[in-house]
Amino acid sequence: MRAAYRVADVRSAEAALLATVPPGALMARAAAGLARRCGQLLSERGGRYGSRAVLLVGPGDNGGDALFAGAELARQGVRVSAVAVVPDRIHAGGLAALRSAGGRLADEALSAPCDLVVDGIVGIGGVGPLLGRALALVGAVTAVPASAGGPVVVAVDLPSGVSADTGDVPGPAVRADVTVTFGCLKPALVVGPAAELAGEVELVDIGLGPFVRAEPAVRVADDGDVRSWWPVPGPQSDKYLRGVVALATGSVTYPGAAVLSVGGAAAGPAGLIRYAGAAREQVLTRHPQVIAATRVADAGRAQAWVCGSGLGSGARAIADLRAVLATPVPVVLDADAIAMLVDGAMAELLRARRAPLVLTPHDGEFARLAGAPPGADRVGAALRLAAWTNAVVLLKGSRTIVASPDGQAWANATGCAALATAGAGDVLAGLLGSLLAAGLPPVRAAVAAAYAHGLAGRAAARVGAVTATDLVTALPTVTGSLTAPCR
Numbered sequence: 474m475r476a477a478y479r480v481a482d483v484r485s486a487e488a489a490l491l492a493t494v495p496p497g498a499l500m501a502r503a504a505a506g507l508a509r510r511c512g513q514l515l516s517e518r519g520g521r522y523g524s525r526a527v528l529l530v531g532p533g534d535n536g537g538d539a540l541f542a543g544a545e546l547a548r549q550g551v552r553v554s555a556v557a558v559v560p561d562r563i564h565a566g567g568l569a570a571l572r573s574a575g576g577r578l579a580d581e582a583l584s585a586p587c588d589l590v591v592d593g594i595v596g597i598g599g600v601g602p603l604l605g606r607a608l609a610l611v612g613a614v615t616a617v618p619a620s621a622g623g624p625v626v627v628a629v630d631l632p633s634g635v636s637a638d639t640g641d642v643p644g645p646a647v648r649a650d651v652t653v654t655f656g657c658l659k660p661a662l663v664v665g666p667a668a669e670l671a672g673e674v675e676l677v678d679i680g681l682g683p684f685v686r687a688e689p690a691v692r693v694a695d696d697g698d699v700r701s702w703w704p705v706p707g708p709q710s711d712k713y714l715r716g717v718v719a720l721a722t723g724s725v726t727y728p729g730a731a732v733l734s735v736g737g738a739a740a741g742p743a744g745l746i747r748y749a750g751a752a753r754e755q756v757l758t759r760h761p762q763v764i765a766a767t768r769v770a771d772a773g774r775a776q777a778w779v780c781g782s783g784l785g786s787g788a789r790a791i792a793d794l795r796a797v798l799a800t801p802v803p804v805v806l807d808a809d810a811i812a813m814l815v816d817g818a819m820a821e822l823l824r825a826r827r828a829p830l831v832l833t834p835h836d837g838e839f840a841r842l843a844g845a846p847p848g849a850d851r852v853g854a855a856l857r858l859a860a861w862t863n864a865v866v867l868l869k870g871s872r873t874i875v876a877s878p879d880g881q882a883w884a885n886a887t888g889c890a891a892l893a894t895a896g897a898g899d900v901l902a903g904l905l906g907s908l909l910a911a912g913l914p915p916v917r918a919a920v921a922a923a924y925a926h927g928l929a930g931r932a933a934a935r936v937g938a939v940t941a942t943d944l945v946t947a948l949p950t951v952t953g954s955l956t957a958p959c960r
């Protein structure tokens with residue numbers, strides 16, 4: 474598990490650490506890590522000696538990091554020039570170090586071709602959209618991407634122009650190939666549109682770890698986490714003990730949603746799948762192992778329910794949703810079921826529930842339920858909805874967020890744009906239901922489902938254009954790889 478911390482918490486930790494080390498030691502550690510990575514990148518692109526690097530140097534310590542790293546590169550034979558955002562406020566010690574190593578201060582950014590741009594315009598001290606010369610410099614950096622023969626762009630701590638705590642990008646911002654960040658991750662490196670601008674993130678240890686006292690703002694699960702959570706059948710397992718998941722999804726109008734959600738569930742760890750709804754025939758044709766009924770009341774017992782994907786919102790859908798909410802087991806509400814919650818009577822039912830509830834809105838469904846779209850602070854918005862509904866909220870997007878009523882937030886790092894295809898959410902809901910039925914607590918189930926779903930999207934994209942059916946095909950290999958061998 475990786476953890477990202479808010480700027481205020483990073484600053485407190487840095488202050489505590491600074492009191493224990495000589496002046497300048499932290500910046501020296503940060504700059505050494507930055508120079509190491511920049512040097513590697515130059516070596517990969519044809520060598521350091523004689524290559525050209527441009528430092529974009531803001532007026533704060535972020536610019537100082539860039540200057541000290543530039544000095545180290547200059548000592549290794551790189552021709553380094555620095556462009557100051559505010560020339561009379563450039564970090565004096567950093568500039569002196571650069572000059573004494575043979576680097577120079579330049580007036581114009583990128584006046585000649587270069588191999589490396591180091592973005593030290595702003596780091597965690599950035600506030601709001603970039604202004605003045607900082608803004609003009611961003612335009613110069615983004616002109617030619619590295620993939621089209623332009624310089625490789627390395628951001629110092631954060632890409633300039635992003636909001637560190639929320640991952641919002643309020644204006645033009647640097648698109649980095651690599652971000653070298655110090656001490657700990659910041660939310661903008663893992664959530665929101667900012668995370669897409671960070672490129673590959675390298676975390677440099679500056680000794681901050683023991684001084685971070687706060688709870689993470691956002692957590693990111695890795696393969697090891699998801700593997701350790703994923704339910705594994707044992708010798709005593711039977712299909713009921715492995716978990717029974719039931720789905721009230723699909724309708725006469727949208728039978729495909731039922732097939733896809735059941736497909737998602739079939740890739741999960743539950744031992745038995747029940748289906749209740751109007752797409753009974755279609756589901757049985759594709760998934761003959763399913764026990765199918767037409768009504769929730771006739772479906773039989775389950776350890777978790779999934780309700781809503783393609784369900785519609787007529788009288789029948791309302792009755793099904795009420796029946797599902799009346800069960801004493803964990804429930805996933807997706808798509809149309811989320812829309813129906815806006816009804817006050819449903820809200821009453823929700824308040825009466827004791828068993829876990831997971832809501833899986835995309836932005837539109839979120840807006841209907843919460844009264845406004847998630848906005849710039851997606852983690853904050855998801856946490857507020859989770860607290861208000863007393864449900865785990867899985868807010869879909871390119872970095873899907875899972876938020877719990879007790880204030881924990883996770884971001885999923887495995888997704889890819891290929892998932893933006895009709896029916897992908899239905900597959901996710903089914904898989905999530907299966908994990909809940911197998912006994913995973915709701916936050917872990919939601920995080921693990923988003924993780925596996927993202928990997929399936931990547932696997933399917935390697936084969937070709939991705940449909941939701943391709944996700945269903947790709948999922949069992951992914952979930953199998955996350956499952957320890959049968960005991």
Ligand SMILES: NC(=O)C1=CN([C@@H]2O[C@H](COP(=O)(O)OP(=O)(O)OC[C@H]3O[C@@H](n4cnc5c(N)ncnc54)[C@H](OP(=O)(O)O)[C@@H]3O)[C@@H](O)[C@H]2O)[C@@H](O)CC1
Binds near residue numbers: 604
């Ligand atoms: N603390 C430590 O121990 C360590 C810190 N480290 C490093 O320090 C960095 C933090 O440094 P920092 O606090 O000096 O802030 P920083 O990110 O340079 O930005 C502040 C400057 O930017 C300006 N500015 C702000 N917004 C702007 C905008 N929208 N558009 C234009 N300009 C804007 C603002 O201008 P002002 O408002 O003052 O006019 C101010 O001068 C951190 O990210 C890491 O790299 C490492 O060395 C490890 C140890």
Ligand SMILES: Nc1ncnc2c1ncn2[C@@H]1O[C@H](COP(=O)(O)OP(=O)(O)O)[C@@H](O)[C@H]1O
Binds near residue numbers: 869873892899901926
């Ligand atoms: N740009 C993107 N990058 C990564 N994942 C995305 C992107 N856009 C959408 N997704 C994912 O695709 C899925 C779409 O689900 P949803 O909007 O419910 O579609 P549907 O209702 O058609 O099933 C979600 O898991 C979401 O996180």
